[in-house]
Amino acid sequence: MLPMNLIKEHLPLLLMNPNPEKGNPVLQRNLSRLRHNHVDKMIIFIGMGSCGIIAGANKTKQTIIHHLKNHNIDAEVIDVGCIGLCTEEPIIDIQIPGRTRISFSRVSEDSATEIIDAISNNFLPDANILGQYQNDKLLNWEDVPFMNKLSFFKAQNKILTNHCGIINPEAIDDSIANNGYTGFIKAITAYTSKEVCQIVSDAKLKGRSGSAYLTGKKWIAGLEQAHGTKYLICNADESDPGSFVDRHLAEGDPHQIIEGIAIAAYAIQASKAIIYIRNQYQLAINRLKNALKQAYEYNLLGDNIFNSGFNLDITLKIGPGAHVCGEETALIASLEGKRGMPETKPPYPVQKGLFGKPTVVNNLETLANVPHILRNGAEWFSKIGTENSHGTKLFSVSGKIARTGVIEVDMGTKIRDILQTAGGVPGEADLKAVHIGGPSGGIIDTKHIDLHIDYEEMEQAGLRMGSGSFLVLSEKNCILNLTKYFMRFIQQESCGKCIPCREGSQRMLEILERITQKPYHESGHESLERFKGVIQLESLAKVMQETSLCGLGQYAPNPVLSALKYFRDEFEEHIFDRKCKAGICKGLKSYIIDVDICTGCTVCAQKCPADAIIGTARSPFFIVQEKCIGCGECYEHCKFNAISIK
Amino acid sequence: MAEALKHILYKYPGKEQKDLIPILQDIQNENGYLSETHIQNLSKYLKIPEVKIYSIATFYNQFRFAPNAKYHIRICSGSACHVMGSDKLTETIKNTLEIQGNNRSKNGKISIEEIPCLGACALAPLIEINGIFHAKLNSQKLNRIINELLENQQ
Numbered sequence: 001m002l003p004m005n006l007i008k009e010h011l012p013l014l015l016m017n018p019n020p021e022k023g024n025p026v027l028q029r030n031l032s033r034l035r036h037n038h039v040d041k042m043i044i045f046i047g048m049g050s051c052g053i054i055a056g057a058n059k060t061k062q063t064i065i066h067h068l069k070n071h072n073i074d075a076e077v078i079d080v081g082c083i084g085l086c087t088e089e090p091i092i093d094i095q096i097p098g099r100t101r102i103s104f105s106r107v108s109e110d111s112a113t114e115i116i117d118a119i120s121n122n123f124l125p126d127a128n129i130l131g132q133y134q135n136d137k138l139l140n141w142e143d144v145p146f147m148n149k150l151s152f153f154k155a156q157n158k159i160l161t162n163h164c165g166i167i168n169p170e171a172i173d174d175s176i177a178n179n180g181y182t183g184f185i186k187a188i189t190a191y192t193s194k195e196v197c198q199i200v201s202d203a204k205l206k207g208r209s210g211s212a213y214l215t216g217k218k219w220i221a222g223l224e225q226a227h228g229t230k231y232l233i234c235n236a237d238e239s240d241p242g243s244f245v246d247r248h249l250a251e252g253d254p255h256q257i258i259e260g261i262a263i264a265a266y267a268i269q270a271s272k273a274i275i276y277i278r279n280q281y282q283l284a285i286n287r288l289k290n291a292l293k294q295a296y297e298y299n300l301l302g303d304n305i306f307n308s309g310f311n312l313d314i315t316l317k318i319g320p321g322a323h324v325c326g327e328e329t330a331l332i333a334s335l336e337g338k339r340g341m342p343e344t345k346p347p348y349p350v351q352k353g354l355f356g357k358p359t360v361v362n363n364l365e366t367l368a369n370v371p372h373i374l375r376n377g378a379e380w381f382s383k384i385g386t387e388n389s390h391g392t393k394l395f396s397v398s399g400k401i402a403r404t405g406v407i408e409v410d411m412g413t414k415i416r417d418i419l420q421t422a423g424g425v426p427g428e429a430d431l432k433a434v435h436i437g438g439p440s441g442g443i444i445d446t447k448h449i450d451l452h453i454d455y456e457e458m459e460q461a462g463l464r465m466g467s468g469s470f471l472v473l474s475e476k477n478c479i480l481n482l483t484k485y486f487m488r489f490i491q492q493e494s495c496g497k498c499i500p501c502r503e504g505s506q507r508m509l510e511i512l513e514r515i516t517q518k519p520y521h522e523s524g525h526e527s528l529e530r531f532k533g534v535i536q537l538e539s540l541a542k543v544m545q546e547t548s549l550c551g552l553g554q555y556a557p558n559p560v561l562s563a564l565k566y567f568r569d570e571f572e573e574h575i576f577d578r579k580c581k582a583g584i585c586k587g588l589k590s591y592i593i594d595v596d597i598c599t600g601c602t603v604c605a606q607k608c609p610a611d612a613i614i615g616t617a618r619s620p621f622f623i624v625q626e627k628c629i630g631c632g633e634c635y636e637h638c639k640f641n642a643i644s645i646k
Numbered sequence: 647m648a649e650a651l652k653h654i655l656y657k658y659p660g661k662e663q664k665d666l667i668p669i670l671q672d673i674q675n676e677n678g679y680l681s682e683t684h685i686q687n688l689s690k691y692l693k694i695p696e697v698k699i700y701s702i703a704t705f706y707n708q709f710r711f712a713p714n715a716k717y718h719i720r721i722c723s724g725s726a727c728h729v730m731g732s733d734k735l736t737e738t739i740k741n742t743l744e745i746q747g748n749n750r751s752k753n754g755k756i757s758i759e760e761i762p763c764l765g766a767c768a769l770a771p772l773i774e775i776n777g778i779f780h781a782k783l784n785s786q787k788l789n790r791i792i793n794e795l796l797e798n799q800q
Contacts, residue, residue: 054766054779086768241762242725279671279708280761320667321707337663339705396767398726404768438725471725485728
């Protein structure tokens with residue numbers, strides 16, 4: 001165990017001196033321990049992010065604690081976040097004195113004890129080995145690959161996620177020993193607010209939430225507002241389906257977020273900051289709460305921080321759940337206790353925001369970049385990425401992919417490389433498409449996966465990085481079905497304030513539904529409406545983009561437009577041939593009764609809601625295709641498997 | 647007035663509108679849902695009309711106005727679960743458990759809720775029943791879970 005308060009007592013030294021341990025052997029030994037360069041006894045790190053817990057990390061942990069106690073093994077168990085490789089959870093790492101930290105994947109209750117027994121006797125278990133962390137001061141495990149050489153980590157540049165899954169997210173000492181808060185202290189002791197704004201401006205950091213607005217520019221506007229109460233809001237209301245980047249950062253390294261917020265607040269001279277976080281992120285909420293408490297105890301928050309005269313209060317507010325509250329004015333309305341509806345701009349929040357005071361709203365991932373920029377300088381940051389997009393970007397990769405998880409890559413990386421990092425599409429099916437950026441993003445086909453992750457390049461291709469959701473589709477997925485899914489999401493989440501979004505999303509959904517449903521009559525009005533709708537899709541999209549009040553409506557047509565651009569043939573196939581190649585659109589399936597198998601039991605005819613099945617008992621039945629609505633009830637209920645789908 | 651809510655309301659002495667959502671969250675965390683009496687009491691305390699509280703509370707997904715049933719199924723409808731076939735699972739659940747329009751089974755012992763993302767996209771599609779996760783579901787696995795549920799509720 002660490003001597004009590006050792007880090008707290010040496011705080012100024014640790015945060016302001018590049019080599020704090022020089023000439024202080026006690027501190028050196030303890031820092032080395034916190035950095036895991038040197039351990040006195042076995043340490044077991046358990047991946048306790050949301051993904052790990054759902055995969056069973058709690059059970060694994062209980063088994064381990066029980067085992068250690070029963071066998072009198074002297075070891076410390078530490079909870080860590082997720083390293084980003086969610087598919088391999090529960091992940092545990094073990095470090096014994098003198099040897100490198102070694103990582104094991106998919107550790108069930110049974111394998112946990114075997115692994116611990118093997119490692120404590122200094123030999124390797126047979127299975128579950130993932131890799132070891134490179135450390136020149138320690139003895140390597142033979143024939144175990146280094147983590148940074150694994151295909152999942154090779155192409156990544158872990159800056160924001162560097163500590164996620166490595167350090168204890170619930171201990172501020174671990175964070176400080178690993179450079180935490182040095183950026184903030186540097187900002188308040190060495191720079192004026194204006195200089196901090198200038199550094200971030202020079203770094204050309206762009207907002208990671210979707211609008212890609214220059215963060216430095218926003219801060220300068222915030223700083224220029226008259227003195228008095230100002231607010232800084234960290235937007236962690238990550239509500240795009242399929243994106244879990246912010247959660248990953250908040251669960252794995254909450255102190256990094258608090259440091260980023262503190263720097264931003266100092267830059268605009270705000271003495272109050274608010275973290276607005278999604279209510280479903282219980283674990284992230286708990287970790288942030290705990291981190292805030294610790295930061296106050298260390299006077300890294302509160303009054304007169306480090307005798308600089310700067311005061312900062314950070315409070316945590318839990319978003320009651322509305323997608324539109326990702327928009328800054330809607331978020332502010334929600335914090336004021338109103339319905340979360342956006343307001344017309346100007347005035348911008350930076351002029352008149354929360355409770356009428358100047359307010360700067362930054363996304364959580366944007367703020368997580370800030371400590372690194374302060375620590376390493378604007379020039380360092382500008383060198384990462386492309387000419388116009390600097391730094392790294394996190395993607396939450398999911399769908400039909402071998403390795404689901406969070407991947408951090410340099411701007412300018414090819415989409416293909418992200419796919420490769422994530423291990424490609426498993427099984428026999430082929431890659432069909434990648435959807436980036438959730439309901440306001442776009443979809444691309446396999447011909448365009450050499451596209452680079454760059455704000456401008458992606459926009460030209462009709463894509464948006466958005467919140468960083470990266471959804472992989474195989475040949476067994478239907479593009480129209482996904483487009484419909486996102487449009488239904490928008491239609492449900494539209495706040496209803498402006499007509500283009502409220503009505504437009506409803507109409508778009510209707511048009512898409514008409515294409516994917518079986519019509520009662522192929523002729524006449526129904527058919528005409530279907531064609532008319534498709535022709536109108538593009539003009540409707542334009543109206544929504546140009547006239548919607550906020551980003552939710554303006555970007556809502558993106559999935560449809562990009563799908564029309566890259567998968568036009570699939571739309572035509574649905575409209576003209578009435579076919580869904582992937583077999584997903586239930587409404588377009590034809591059900592046929594095999595006359596040789598059908599016994600005439602009448603169950604299908606009884607279940608059919610459209611009275612489309614005719615026949616007499618004890619002789620084969622027949623489905624009238626013109627009447628069939630494609631619900632599949634007959635197929636589900638046939639006991640003789642006489643009904644086939646075409 | 648508002649005796650039952652006293653221990654929550656004392657934390658918000660300002661009686662301002664900005665406190666409304668945190669108070670509603672506290673009430674729901676404790677009681678599982680927002681009842682009519684809660685809203686009435688809160689209306690008196692904050693001096694905000696009931697109808698206005700409802701208009702705000704119903705805007706957000708978090709708030710419920712009826713308690714969950716004995717068995718509460720949360721189905722993930724995030725995009726990862728969607729491409730892995732969650733809508734088919736939802737349909738099966740709704741059909742086999744005879745879920746009515748109010749998202750409850752006929753006998754009221756099972757309630758369902760579709761939620762945006764449960765946070766385990768690597769294990770998609772998944773559902774949660776009373777805090778226990780069932781991951782990487784397919785129709786066979788789901789049928790087994792449903793049958794157990796039906797037996798238990800007898």
